Amino acid sequence: MSETGLVLDGVSAAYRDATVLHGVDLTAERGELLVVLGPSGAGKSTVLRVVAGLEPVTAGRVRIAGRDVTDLRPGRRDVSMVFQSYALFPHLTVAENIAFGLEVRDTPRAVARERARAAAESVGCAALLGRRPGQLSGGERQRVALARALVREPDVFLLDEPLSNLDQALRVEMRTELRALHDRIGATMVHVTHDQTEALVIADRIAVLRDGRVEQVGTPDEIWRAPATTFVAGFVGSPAMNLLPATGPVTPTGDAPVLPTGDLLIGFRPEAVVLAPDDGAEAVVDRVEVVGEDAYAYVTLAAGSPVVARVPAARRPGRGSAVRVAVRWADTHVFHAVSGRRYAP
Structure with missing residues (x-):
């Protein structure tokens, strides 16, 4: 990926006199699937609209x-853009919807229809070419929208929450197909979503946005294992990463270094928590949520801080029971409490 597909260089944008993007620097390499992830209001869709020239x-x-x-x-x-609403013309057939962008650019009709058929085959909707959008399911409409974007063979594909209107089972299926489609065609794609699982599963890299600013850009593994800020640590992961004062009562297990004095936070995911060690901090179990073979124990330390631990469902503690809490130091993260940035010794 030696040639960049897309570069945003210090981009700012405003809506009704309110700044929405604040000096965003972002690069999608040629052939990369970059996912822009963040909560509602983070500026994700504005990034796409700026790239498309709509803002x-x-x-x-x-x-x-x-x-x-x-x-x-x-x-x-x-560029080609796939919208959350699919934006298909209800009076046109699937074939006509897919070919529409070519025909308005004076592509010969026979050529446009052949390319539409090929694009439909690539996303698995060739059998639907004679139907109209009202005769299609949500997943079928999504495939048609993707085919319409593909047929133009653009430099960059922009996907704005394209799976958000699908039910959970179909979302899982379509995100797998979307990743496979990207790998087949090798196109540059920028995919916007608020769904962290979707981002972690399909992305080559993830850009996490917050309030119109880039918090971190990295591979899914980097975002998960080395969050750059407390926001990324808390946003990516369900349940969220535990964040406690570094001088708090939780006892690290393993070879823990001596941290400097100052406002620091210790972050650790639920799977890093060890319940019932001999030398852990005292806590009480508030509630337990069972998810298949795992369970999440929500406990409150004697000092008042909440902690979530992931434990085997078969060995989960009971509500109201007393436990002790320790954390594996090798699985912890240290952040500056004021700036929220990752601590670097």
């Missing part, structure tokens, strides 16, 4: 395949 920038530049497209109209940027 102007107030500062910075946008480059696609080496071209500065900041001031170009949407039709000249060579």
